Amino acid sequence: MAGVSKQTASRVVNGSAQVTDETRARVLQCIEVLGFRPSTLARQLTAGRSLTLGVVNNTAVGHLMCGDAYVGMVRQADGMGYALLNKEMSDFSRASVDAMLDQMIERQVDGIILAGPEIGHSHDWLDDYPLDTLPMPLIAINARPRAGVEVVGFDNFLAGQNATRHLLSLQRRRIGHLSGPRNRWVSQRRVEGWLSALDEAGLPECKAYCVEGSWEAESGGPGLRRLLELCPDLDAVFVSSDRMALGVLMEAQRLGIKVPGQLAVMGIDNDTQSAFFDPPLTTMTQDTPDMAEVALRQLIRRICDRHDEPYPPGCAPEESSMLTHRLIARESTVGATAA
C-alpha cells in the first residue's frame, strides 16, 4: 500500500473509528490520487453476499414489470446498494425453472423476486418446489396465494368489487364485465369481485353478462358486441383493462351508443392515454411503482431475517403486502360535460 498498510486502508474506506485522523487523511489522499475504487466483487466474496437481487419476469405482452414498475424497483434497489439481475422466462417447465434457479445460485443472488405475471400454470412449480432449501428468500408478485410462498400484490377482488360499486352508485343496474384472460389470476379475482358486488346489490341476473377478452384493444369491440347479445339493454360495463376499454368505446361510437348516457364504461390500469379517450375513461389505477418498491423492501426484510440483521433504514417497519387500487372517475361514467 502506498503509505501505510492495508487493513488500515480497509478501515478508512469503511469508516471505522479506530484510526488516527492523521493516518486517515494520508490514506484518503492516496485514494484520491490513485483514483482507487474498492472492488465490490472482492467485498462480496468475503461477505458472502452479492448485493444482487434476482428478478424473474414472465415475458408476455404488456407485462407488469415494464416501465414505471420496473423503474420503481431499480430505484429502490439502487438506493439500498443492491443491483438487480433480470431473467426473462416464457417457459416455466421444471427444466427452465431449475436452470433459472441454478443461475441465481451461481450468481449468489441474495434474494429472488418472482415478478410474474402468473399465467396459467406458470407458477405451479412453487407448489412442490422445496423453497426452504433455497439459499435465499423468494417473494412473488401478484401471484395466487400458496402455502409457504410470500406474495405482494394488489387486491384484485376488491378492485372488481369497488369498480362495480362505483357503477352501482351511478344507478346502473345491468352491469356487464369484460374480463382479462381467464387463465390469469388477476382476471379471476376481478371477476369474483364483480360477482360479489352484484350479489351485494341483489342483481344476480347480471352474473351472466361476462365475456372474456385478451387484455388488448382488439378484443374490446367483439367483447361489447357479445355483451350486447347477452343483454341488449346493458347500461354499464366494467372492463378489466384500459386497452380493452378503448376498443369498447370505439365500438360503442360505431354502434351509435352514447357513453355514458346509455352505457357507462370503465377500465383498469390508468394508461397515460386513457384520459384522452373520447370520452375520457374512468379507470382504477394500480400504483405499480409502489408495489415494486413494497415487494423489494419485503424481500430485503426477509434477507435480513436470514442473517439475523436489523432492517436497514427505509425498510424499518413491516408493511402490508396487500395493496389497493384507486378509483379515478372520469367522463365515461360520470359524464360531466359529455352526454
Next chain:
Amino acid sequence: MAGVSKQTASRVVNGSAQVTDETRARVLQCIEVLGFRPSTLARQLTAGRSLTLGVVNNTAVGHLMCGDAYVGMVRQADGMGYALLNKEMSDFSRASVDAMLDQMIERQVDGIILAGPEIGHSHDWLDDYPLDTLPMPLIAINARPRAGVEVVGFDNFLAGQNATRHLLSLQRRRIGHLSGPRNRWVSQRRVEGWLSALDEAGLPECKAYCVEGSWEAESGGPGLRRLLELCPDLDAVFVSSDRMALGVLMEAQRLGIKVPGQLAVMGIDNDTQSAFFDPPLTTMTQDTPDMAEVALRQLIRRICDRHDEPYPPGCAPEESSMLTHRLIARESTVGATAA
C-alpha cells in the same frame, strides 16, 4: 475435496480435456451429490471480469428501454452469460454522472450501454468526459453523433423521409408534421427527414406546417388544430408518435374531418393499440428488440477487442449500427375500406 483434489475439480467443471474419464466421473458424481454450484463471484474475481453489463436509462415517461426492447436485451445478455446492471437516472449533472460511473467501476461492469433516450443536454457530458480513461467500453443508443462515442440506433432522418414519401405517393400535397419535443434528437432528425422529402417533391411551402407535440396523446388534438390554422386545407399529417396520432384521429372525428378521405394520418411506433384505432393507423415500426440486441452485441465486440479475444459465436461479424424503420400501411392513409 470429496474424493480427489481441487484443481482437478476445477478442470472437470470447466471441461478441460486433461482428465481421466474415470476421475471425471467420480468428480461429477460428487458434484451431483453435494449439489455443488461454482461461485460466479469467485470466478469473476480471478478472471477480472464481472460478466455484468451496465445499462443506463434516462428515466422518462414511455422511454425506449421498456418492454420489448428491454426484454430483447436481457435475452441476448442472458444467452451470452452476461447479467445486466440497471441504473435509472433523471439528472445527468456532472455529479450524477460521476456517481453512476463510480458505481459501474466498483461493480466492475465489463461494459456500459447508455440506453438513453437523449433528452436536451442529458448526453452532453460525453463531449468532454475522457471516455478512453474508463476501464470499460461504452455504447450509446439513439444518441446524437459525437466524436469518440459509438452509437447504435435508428435512422430517424430516413424515417421522416420515408414517412413523407409514403404520403406523397398517395398524392398528398399539403403535408404537415406534428413532431415530438424539439429537444429530442430523434424528433429533430425526423423533422429534417420530413423537410428533405418536401424539398425532393418541390413542396417548400409545406415547410411551415410544423407543430411541436409532447409525444403523448393529449398533444394530438391541439396539434391538429394548430396545423389547420397554418394550413386550412391540409391533406396529410405525419405524426411523430402513435400516441399523438390517436389524439389527432379523435380530434379529426370531432371536427368531422374524414380520415383518410380529407386527411391522411400516420404515426411512428406501431403501438399494439394502433391497429385498432378508428381507422387503423398507418405507422412505422422500430424493431426495438432488434436494436437492443444489436447494441448489446456491439458492446460485447468492443469488450473482446479490449481483451484481444475473438468474438463469441453470435457476435461473429461486425454489423451495421444504423437501423431502419419499416412502414406499416393501414387505413388511416391508404383507406382500404374506410372512406
Next chain:
DNA sequence: CTGAAAGCGCTTACAG
C-alpha cells in the same frame, strides 16, 4: 491505534 495472518472460492502457471 495499527499490523501480520488466514481465508472467501476460484484460477492460472509450474512442478511432478
Next chain:
DNA sequence: CTGAAAGCGCTTACAG
C-alpha cells in the same frame, strides 16, 4: 494426467 503454490482484492479476528 494430477497436485502444491501463489494470487484475485478484500475482510475478519488476533496480536502487538
